[in-house]
Amino acid sequence: MPAGAAEQDNGKASSSKTLALTVCSAAIGGTFQYGYNLSIINSPTSYIQMFINDTYTERSGSSLATTHVTLVWTLIVSAFSLGGLLGALLAGPMAVRLGRKNSLLFNNLFLFLGGLFFLLCRVARSFEMIILARFLVGINSGVSMNIQPMYFGESAPKHLRGAVAFSSAGFTALGIFSGQVVGLTEVLGTEPLWHYLLASNMLPGLIQVLTLPWFPESPRYLLIDKGDKEACVRALERLRGGVAPTSEMKEMLEEQQMYTNSKSTGAAKTPWSLFKDPDLRFQLRTVMMASSSMMLCGNDSIYSYASYIFLQANIPADKIQYATIGTGASELTASILSNLLIERVGRKCLLVGGYALMSCWSIVFTVALTLQKQGFEGMPYLSMACVFAYILSFGLGPAGVTGVLPAEIFDQSARPAAYMVAGSLMWLSLLLVGMIFPFMVKGLGNFCLLPFFAVCLLSAVLLGITFPETKGKSLAEITAKFDKKNGRIREPGEERGGGG
Structure with a gap:
């Protein structure tokens, strides 16, 4: 069998367990979070609106008009998108300076801080903390929505590149579905538990923090951005479940040369x-x-x-x-x-x-x-x-x-x-x-x-x-x-x- 054909068969056979687990680890704290946070806010809508009105009444002695409650609710919902916009702007510099994997790990700080505000908002009697928490969770989603597909696209072999990158959308859909299930009244979608529902997004983030450090960085980032060929080869070997394919290394080296030439211009x-x-x-x-x-x-x-x-x-x-x-x-x-x-x-x-x-x-x-x-x-x-x-x-x-x-x-x-x-x-x-x-x-x-x-x-x-x-x-x-x-x-x- 020709060497090229043998290498291609090797690559296809190495639907590496490491690659699959890397995808799962990155996505569970990545685009999964976007879908999850998009859907969990729907179930407790009426409870949060009551909390807004009750909190304001305790402070001022008079209740808010319905239109004002709706306005505050709109701010809570919109804060997620505004945070996402900021996260998208932060994603580029983070991906370059920290790397793809480390950016996803660092990104959990926004999530955990937002989850803490969700947990404490009822004790503090502060609906403003919900707005801030949604903004921080939005930043987390904005960063992960950009860096995760980049990480996947740079780590997958060419014949699986689309399927691996497409898994970002699959985990988004899984997040939406999971959020809808967790928001059922039989689970966390009740008045006493709605703040725990909103803070439940910390669990996927924790799973990522505990698992992602064990998996390799993007080989392309290691070679082209960091100039570390040995680390690139090690990462590629782990992701391919064996020897780094020579054809893939050749393609990355060509891209590195293009990148080096472009830096001077x-x-x-x-x-x-x-x-x-x-x-x-x-x-x-x-x-x-x-x-x-x-x-x-x-x-x-x-x-x-x-x-x-x-x-x-x-x-x-x-x-x-x-x-x-x-x-x-x-x-x-x-x-x-x-x-x-x-x-x-x-x-x-x-x-x-x-x-x-x-x-x-x-x-x-x-x-x-x-x-x-x-x-x-x-x-x-x-x-x-x-x-x-x-x-x-x-x-x-x-x-x-x-x-x-x-x-x-x-x-x-x-x-x-x-x-x-x-x-x-x-x-x-x-x-x-x-x-x-x-x-x-x-x-x-x-x-x-x-x-x-x-x-x-x-x-x-x-x-x-x-x-x-x-x-x-x-x-x-x-x-x-x-x-x-x-x-x-x-x-x-x-x-x-x-x-x-």
Whole structure:
């Protein structure tokens, strides 16, 4: 058997236990936390609002108006997105200075401090501590949402790169589902226990702190950023379950040479540098479009709207919490399916196909709501089916592929800054949709999902036209495809000056 074929078989056989455990350890305290904290806040909504009003009454002797309670509640919810935005901005410098693994470990400080505020807020009679805690937990999620996919993309072998990076979305969905289960009234979703529910996010963080130090750092970071070839080889051997593949080392050494050459000509290491580099125009445009669309498509708002739909379907109010768990289960199922498909059908098919399906379901959903208002039987159940189908379509493509893109289409010097841009746009878009969606429901009524239809359709068309398939491609091959779009023709052997 030829050496190359034997090495490839070796690589495929080494679905290394170390790699799998590294993924689990990083993700349980990473994107799992984003999904978990996104969902656990829904169950205790009424209890927290009562706590806000009671606390204010104890201080001033008069109760808050309903609108003021709603305003404070909005601050609690929005603090998570604002913290996420700050976390996304911190992620780039942290990834460069501390490394991928150490950044994830250090990131737990924000989580533990936030959890402590959750635990003490009732004793201190302070709803302000909840706002601060949500802000700190948001920082934790913002950092992990950027650094974890970077860590995975740099640690996985090429034939598993998409599936490993896609696991970030799978753990997000698992976090959402777990948060919904823990928030049940039979678990922690009760008035005496709601602060323990909010602080329960410390447990996954503790698991990460106890396990992640035992696993290797990103080989690419060790070689390219730190210049430590021996540490890179050791990490690669552990992640591949044996001898470091020579072809993979050769590819990383070539990237290291590109990185070394680019440092002398001004490497694109800051977001501003990325915007100024004409060689990265289409890469940056693709990442910005995909990251914005992921939140502007309204998937998180669909989660919030699900309870109303289930109520309209005549499901008893005390059973709605169980039906809502189905939304988290839908995305979890889709993420598992996507993990199996991403290396078979490719990134572009899943990304464009997901948005195309979502645009179709939003139209069916609008029609079902309109007919439901006119008294047609069975329409609430069709609306319910659309909720699940919309979330399934989102989990099938956009939820996972979006996080893979910066790791695949930018080089080592540009990757942290690209994740800063992508993460900032994601959190800004989440904040925007969260603030305007209630007004959309009130103003547009049955047609409230039409803006999301426009976003999904436009995203499917534009990404279908501009995004080249990256499945199984090396960084040099991906760069060559984008060079054509950027109008850049390189001479043989010419090195890249910017990054990407």
